Amino acid sequence: MSPGERHAKVYQINYLRCIFCGLCVEACPTRALTMTNEYEIADDKREKLIWEKEDLLAPLRNGMLMPPHPMYPGSDHHNYYRGEIKESHPSQEVNK
Secondary structure (H helix, E strand, C coil), rough: CCCCCCCCCCCCEEEECCCCHHHHHCCCCCCCCCCEEEEEECCCCHHHHHHHHHHHCCCCCCCCCCCCCCCCCCCCCHHHHHCCCCCHHHHHHCCC
């Protein structure tokens, strides 16, 4: 983790309250949120318009590891913060 890193207690997008202004996209430090041209959202139940963490997560692709991922050997959080780690951990390499 980087110094001062914070994590949300609740991962939720409430489309009942969203006005599609894009401020959440600008504030996201990891670029995990994006805006698209899809803006017509309708459903028959209000509960379906509140997306929880499970609804927001993409499925793991073949060969991907569940987080948290191990740190690269011989490094610490400072190396990640400065962008010095350019390759994946050896345990994440795909066997050819």
